[in-house]
Amino acid sequence: MSKSKNETTESHILNVAHEVFLKKGLDGTRMQEIADKAGINKSLLHYYYRTKQKLFEKVFKLAFKHFFPVVKANIIADIPLFEKIEAFVETYYSILQKNPYIPAFVIHELNRNSANVAEIFKSIFQDNNMEVELMFDELDEQIQKEVKKGNIIAIESRQLIVNILSLCIFPFVAKPIIKGILLENDELKYKTFIEERKKVVSQFIISAISIR
Amino acid sequence: MSKSKNETTESHILNVAHEVFLKKGLDGTRMQEIADKAGINKSLLHYYYRTKQKLFEKVFKLAFKHFFPVVKANIIADIPLFEKIEAFVETYYSILQKNPYIPAFVIHELNRNSANVAEIFKSIFQDNNMEVELMFDELDEQIQKEVKKGNIIAIESRQLIVNILSLCIFPFVAKPIIKGILLENDELKYKTFIEERKKVVSQFIISAISIR
DNA sequence: TATACCTTTGGCCAAACGGTTAAACTACAA
DNA sequence: TTGTAGTTTAACCGTTTGGCCAAAGGTATA
Numbered sequence: 001m002s003k004s005k006n007e008t009t010e011s012h013i014l015n016v017a018h019e020v021f022l023k024k025g026l027d028g029t030r031m032q033e034i035a036d037k038a039g040i041n042k043s044l045l046h047y048y049y050r051t052k053q054k055l056f057e058k059v060f061k062l063a064f065k066h067f068f069p070v071v072k073a074n075i076i077a078d079i080p081l082f083e084k085i086e087a088f089v090e091t092y093y094s095i096l097q098k099n100p101y102i103p104a105f106v107i108h109e110l111n112r113n114s115a116n117v118a119e120i121f122k123s124i125f126q127d128n129n130m131e132v133e134l135m136f137d138e139l140d141e142q143i144q145k146e147v148k149k150g151n152i153i154a155i156e157s158r159q160l161i162v163n164i165l166s167l168c169i170f171p172f173v174a175k176p177i178i179k180g181i182l183l184e185n186d187e188l189k190y191k192t193f194i195e196e197r198k199k200v201v202s203q204f205i206i207s208a209i210s211i212r
Numbered sequence: 213m214s215k216s217k218n219e220t221t222e223s224h225i226l227n228v229a230h231e232v233f234l235k236k237g238l239d240g241t242r243m244q245e246i247a248d249k250a251g252i253n254k255s256l257l258h259y260y261y262r263t264k265q266k267l268f269e270k271v272f273k274l275a276f277k278h279f280f281p282v283v284k285a286n287i288i289a290d291i292p293l294f295e296k297i298e299a300f301v302e303t304y305y306s307i308l309q310k311n312p313y314i315p316a317f318v319i320h321e322l323n324r325n326s327a328n329v330a331e332i333f334k335s336i337f338q339d340n341n342m343e344v345e346l347m348f349d350e351l352d353e354q355i356q357k358e359v360k361k362g363n364i365i366a367i368e369s370r371q372l373i374v375n376i377l378s379l380c381i382f383p384f385v386a387k388p389i390i391k392g393i394l395l396e397n398d399e400l401k402y403k404t405f406i407e408e409r410k411k412v413v414s415q416f417i418i419s420a421i422s423i424r
Numbered sequence: 425t426a427t428a429c430c431t432t433t434g435g436c437c438a439a440a441c442g443g444t445t446a447a448a449c450t451a452c453a454a
Numbered sequence: 455t456t457g458t459a460g461t462t463t464a465a466c467c468g469t470t471t472g473g474c475c476a477a478a479g480g481t482a483t484a
């Protein structure tokens with residue numbers, strides 16, 4: 001990865017580290033590899049970020065920060081539920097198409113180290129002033145309003161939310177399985193498959209919760 | 213992990229290695245840790261399994277073998293589609309409740325090393341004489357038959373299959389997120405949440421594909 | 425030019441790692 | 455009791471790892 005002219009060494013390191021950590025995880029990444037790919041000395045990594053752990057946390061937090069604002073905007077938007085679902089699925093798939101490794105990365109590191117996760121989460125939310133619980137409370141309210149009005153079937157908000165997230169995220173983390181077993185290991189077929197899901201998934205969800 | 217009396221050292225090592233590899237992954241696992249948890253000398257690991265890689269592959273294959281027979285039986289069963297979906301979701305959730313770390317483990321290792329994985333896959337299927345493509349062809353046929361009969365909405369089989377798998381597997385790989393953000397970090401709430409999904413998910417799927 | 429500060433480098437280190445080897449232990453048959 | 459094959463151990467090896475340090479390079483200011 002080559003450094004662009006108007007980029008500081010510090011941020012260049014972060015970009016390269018992002019790339020390597022995402023593909024190989026914390027344990028699988030070598031500081032030497034980051035240094036080599038950034039075209040610098042290994043000592044320089046420690047000069048800017050002191051330890052591997054600290055560099056990793058910077059990368060990890062950044063991976064989150066890219067997502068949350070967009071997701072949040074979609075969730076708290078003041079539009080009808082069905083439209084919101086369509087917009088959310090569309091947006092989420094588009095982001096993930098551009099950052100396909102992030103979900104598997106986040107999931108693995110969260111499972112590996114769920115102790116530290118709580119702290120990392122807190123600092124992320126504090127940094128960005130994102131009140132997650134409030135966000136979901138609003139969404140919960142909107143969903144249950146539709147349930148009471150008889151516009152959608154009775155379903156617990158958390159279950160619906162997890163369903164939506166599952167349908168959006170899983171196809172990316174399970175890419176090797178889907179591509180390998182269902183799509184003849186053909187990259188193009190996989191990309192087409194994902195593109196089609198933008199509509200398939202929102203139709204699926206809306207069909208599932210619509211009153212017949 | 214203590215060794216039971218009627219258990220050979222060799223299989224005891226495998227059990228302990230399974231436990232450690234599943235939680236920490238290939239890169240995150242130390243041979244010394246497996247030895248310590250098994251209460252044996254590190255050299256003994258190499259005596260029985262020669263290298264870390266070989267031990268890992270044994271564990272990885274075993275993780276798959278536990279799953280496939282049950283899954284296969286459900287998929288090729290000669291029962292109506294809706295019943296099949298209900299049975300599949302129920303079975304899958306029950307297996308995953310007992311082996312919650314397997315999905316994240318498999319996904320991570322597949323993403324980390326999809327080159328070797330192809331070979332491992334082949335040998336697994338050869339060992340167990342499982343013709344996966346045939347399995348999915350049969351399921352595809354059953355689904356499209358229902359589509360043509362007008363019993364379910366028009367949906368591509370692969371999309372439906374991925375939807376089902378997403379809804380079953382994702383809640384386990386994303387446990388830290390779901391539990392942490394949606395369920396107040398309460399283990400019991402998470403377990404209840406998963407238990408409820410056995411019915412929620414199959415209702416959701418069937419509702420989604422039913423003709424209104 | 426001289427000074428001071430920030431950046432970058434190469435050399436180095438102790439610890440941890442996967443793996444090897446030779447010797448010791450064990451059980452059992454001759 | 456001795457021989458033998460399978461099992462287990464302690465000591466050790468070469469390499470890799472994350473991290474440290476002192477010195478060199480660069481640049482702006484006085």
